[in-house]
Amino acid sequence: MITLAEENYLKAILSISLNSDGKVSTNAIAGEIGTSAASVSDMLKKLQDKKLVKYKKYKGVSLTKKGNSFATSVIRKHRLWETFLVNNLNFDWGEVHDVAEQLEHIKSEELVDRLDAFLDYPKFDPHGEPIPTKDGEISTTNTIPLNKLSEGTNGKVMGVTLDEKPFLDYLTKLNISIGTEIKLLEKISFDQSISIKTGNTKQHISNDVAKHLLIKTN
C-alpha cells in the first residue's frame, strides 16, 4: 500500500521533473513539499525500497515507470476534483487547491472513473492544465508563457501554471481568466515586466505573473 506522504513525494517529483530535466534534487523536493532535506532523504530510501524511484545517494532521484504511474494518477485525481469543485459546486478557481489536495488521496479507482464520466471526460481543469487520462496520457498544447512572446503579438490565455490563491485572485482583479484575449504591447528590459492590452484596457504586469500565463498565439 502506498501512503499519503509517499503519494505527495511522488507528485512533487513529477511536478519538478516536468519543469526541468535530469535528476530531481533533494532540496528541490524539500522546497516543493515544505519539509526538510533530511526528511526527503529518509523518504527517498523508502520509495527506493518500494521500487517507486531510482535513487543514488547525492545523485538525485527519478521516477520509475511504477512511480510515474502513481504520480500521474494523483495529478489526474487532483485535476478532476478541481473541475468538479468549480463546475458543480461553484467554487472560485482560487479556492479549490487545498480541498483538491485532500480529495486527490481518496482511494477508489471506481470513484475516479465515475467522477470522470459525471464530468463528461474533461480534458483540462479550471486552470487550463491538462487532465491525464485513465492510461496516464497527458495531452500537450502548443502554448507558450506570456513572457516569451514578442512585442505586438496577439494571443489567448489557455491556462495558468500556478495554483495559488493570491496569484489567481490577482488575475481575477486584472480581469484575466481562461479564454481572455491578450496583446503584448511592450517588454521592459530593465525588469522584464510587460505592458499588455486586454479588451480596451492597457495594463502592466511583472515577469513573475507573465511567466505563469500560457498563451496560444492567433
Added chain:
Amino acid sequence: MITLAEENYLKAILSISLNSDGKVSTNAIAGEIGTSAASVSDMLKKLQDKKLVKYKKYKGVSLTKKGNSFATSVIRKHRLWETFLVNNLNFDWGEVHDVAEQLEHIKSEELVDRLDAFLDYPKFDPHGEPIPTKDGEISTTNTIPLNKLSEGTNGKVMGVTLDEKPFLDYLTKLNISIGTEIKLLEKISFDQSISIKTGNTKQHISNDVAKHLLIKTN
C-alpha cells in the same frame, strides 16, 4: 486539530451511544473500530485531554458537547457523500460505504455546505438514515424494526440500520429497498425468523435481517 483516528473514535462512540444508553465501554469501541481494547484505552486519554469525551478509568466514556458536535459532523459528511455517490455517480447502495469512510474526513466546511446545496439539502441518505443538519440536528422518524412488528401488520421500508455490502446485496436479491411495502405474515418463536409478503411474493427471513429494516406502519 482533530486527527483522522480521533474522528473515527468519536464517530464510533456516538454510533454506540445511539443504540444503547449509559456510558460506552472500551470493549464496545474496540469492537466497532476493529482494534484492541489497549489502543482504545490509550486514545480515550487523548480525547479526554482534548475535552472531547468524559472518561473515568474502568467506568466507560461519553461524549462532551464538543465531542458530540464533531462526531455528528462526521456522520453528516458521511451521509452527504453517500447521497452524492448514489444519486450522482450511480453507485449501488452497497458500494458506497468504504469510499464515504474516506470522504467523511475531508476538512472543509465550505465543501460540505456546497455539497449539501448541490444535493438540494437531502434529509435522508440512500439507506434511509437521517442526515444531520449543519447545526447538528438529527431528525427522528416514527419507524420500528421489522422484527418488533406484530403479525398481520402492513408497512413500508423507510431505512436500513446496517451499511455493509453483504447485507445490502442480500436485500437487493430479496427485492427489498427503501419504499418497499411489506406485510408481516408470521413470526416463528423458535428462532425469531419471520415470513413476509412483498408484492405478491412470500419470503422468509432471519431475525438478524429483520432487525435492521426500519418500517413505518400504514
Added chain:
DNA sequence: CTAAATTTTTAGATATGTCTAAATCTTTTT
C-alpha cells in the same frame, strides 16, 4: 587544485497510533 560554500545524508529525538503480554480492577458465580 585546494578551500569554502552548498547540498545531502546520518544520527538521535519526538509525536501518533498501533500491537501483545502482563497487571489490575470490576463483575459474576458459587
Added chain:
DNA sequence: AAAAAGATTTAGACATATCTAAAAATTTAG
C-alpha cells in the same frame, strides 16, 4: 464473601513521518 471470569489499563515495542544538529559528499570559486 472469596474465587473465577471478564473487562480494562499499563508497560514496553514497533512503524511512520517528521525534526534539528552534526557529519560527509559534492560543487563552486579563488
